Amino acid sequence: MCVDMARIQGDPYRMIEATVEHSNVVSNQVAACAAHGRFFDAVEHFSTVGEIGGRLGVHPTKTKALVAMLKCLADRGDLEEREVAGKKVYRRKTAAPQVREGTGDLGRAKLDRVMDGWGGNAADFNWIARAGNLLGHDLSFLKTDAADKVPFGRRLLSTSGMDWKYLLTEPVYDLGRLKAVRDLANYGSRFLDLACGPGFGTQRLAEVVVGGCEVVGVDMSNEMLEEARRVIYSGAKATFILRDLNTGLPPLQENSFDGILFNGAFHFIQDKRARLLEMYRVLRPGGGLVLAHNFGRSGLNDESTWEFYFALLKAEIYPIEFEDLRIMLSDTGFVEYDQYHRGSFSYIHVRKPVGEFQPARQPLPMTKANERPE
Ligand SMILES: C[S@@+](CC[C@H](N)C(=O)[O-])C[C@H]1O[C@@H](n2cnc3c(N)ncnc32)[C@H](O)[C@@H]1O
Structure with missing residues (x-):
């Protein structure tokens, strides 16, 4: 890196x-x-x-x-x-x-x-x-x-070979992960690393958070988690949970995390609204969430290239427009703090406000992932 x-x-x-x-x-x-x-x-x-x-x-x-x-x-x-x-x-x-x-x-x-x-x-x-x-x-x-x-x-794409390491550690990718981790590091010491893969985000948190931290990593791939468990996280206590995040977050205590990192995988989530509500629940008031390296509908000229790349994966992607993501986040109760973009990949840093959130309107039902109902 x-x-x-x-x-x-x-x-x-x-x-x-x-x-x-x-x-x-x-x-x-x-x-x-x-x-x-x-x-x-x-x-x-x-x-x-x-x-x-x-x-x-x-x-x-x-x-x-x-x-x-x-x-x-x-x-x-x-x-x-x-x-x-x-x-x-x-x-x-x-x-x-x-x-x-x-x-x-x-x-x-x-x-x-x-x-x-x-x-x-x-x-x-x-x-x-x-x-x-x-x-x-x-x-x-x-x-x-x-x-x-x-x-x-x-x-x-193979998880049995080691070549995916090149993809996940290349500078263009690592850049976003590092920025996300830096943004989160100030929130405290207990973090959730969703779709943690082989543990690079957890590793970065261990490096960056001053005074040590505790990280719970979640991923649907056993091979990725085996790799993540092999890593020594100096300064961090890391535990890993096997879970398909399209079926929901694992059982976690309400208000129990200072920060949530979701790097490179929110586009794999179909019911984004439901997952955001769950993330909101487990994040403490004042805590931060960064959805990083999230592939979305941008209209930029790299979109179709990456769509082709994703079409070769077994997993489906559910890309939406960045504006729709912002609306979903604010409907959930998050307050936007920062956003940045790299072509069709977006990064958004939001906070759970301190004090009770009153939704402006009822959460809307999801129809198609890339369509917002009227
Ligand atoms: C591009 S990697 C990103 C890994 C890691 N966040 C990082 O920064 O290196 C995407 C990861 O998302 C995981 N993933 C994809 N769909 C998932 C799902 N539905 N539930 C849990 N993990 C998922 C994959 O197994 C893979 O480890």
Whole structure:
């Protein structure tokens, strides 16, 4: 972990630029894979997703990934997207999109400069270059149900290999986690680390909170928790609970935490309103919550790249617009303290006010996760 916070504080534009550059590295891999796999032959004329999937032999379970890939290539400018009779149709703009052979890594040089400007270590991104084309060269990841046939998935998403460590410790990601932890450190000594993964947030809390702290980590992945339990947290007493947070928070005492960290996973939560109410309950009055690295609907040009990335995961995501998240937080009773953004990933720091909260209106029922009822 190598981000020097002192150098990037107060420089939010660089953070956005770096994130978008970061996504360019990935979207270029998508285009490189499409070109090598003769994807563009299947979109010579305007065609529906079903027609394109049929021509390419896409496995039915990978339709979501195909849709996301088409959107990503359209946003890059490689495909033209239209709507005909309520259906999206796509046609190639060029037979060969602009990709660099070998690494498929057009965004890299600029990203390196941005990272150097941060005081981050651009060499930490070498895993992308080492990996070559993360999606392979033959579109086989679209043609099979097996996640382990996806080089991208195997390298980045597997919890049995160690490659996910590169993803979770890269500077762009660690930056947000460290800022979130710094924001929380002042609240006290007892923290909840939701979707804690292999314990990097807990580790950061142990480093940053003066005088020691107690952290309860929760995650749905046994492999992640096994990893988290192996770590020595000097200065922190850490306990971990296995739990799918889509089924609710584990039983925890009311008003019992000074701060809650939810880094890199709130987009996996379907009933966000219900989870926010539970977080509000377990947080002490005056305590802080940071929802960090939360992927949402932004309309920015990195959105479709990351949507494609998430489409390769087994877990569903439920992204909503940042404004809707703010409304949900305030309906729950939280008071906003700070927000910052890195492309389509947002960070929001809120507090549970001291004194009883009177809701302005009744909590609204959730319909679709990305739709706010009238
Ligand atoms: C991108 S990692 C972030 C890990 C950690 N917060 C960090 O900062 O490194 C996402 C984590 O969310 C966990 N996760 C995803 N969906 C979850 C759910 N429904 N309940 C609990 N954990 C979940 C995954 O197992 C994974 O460990």
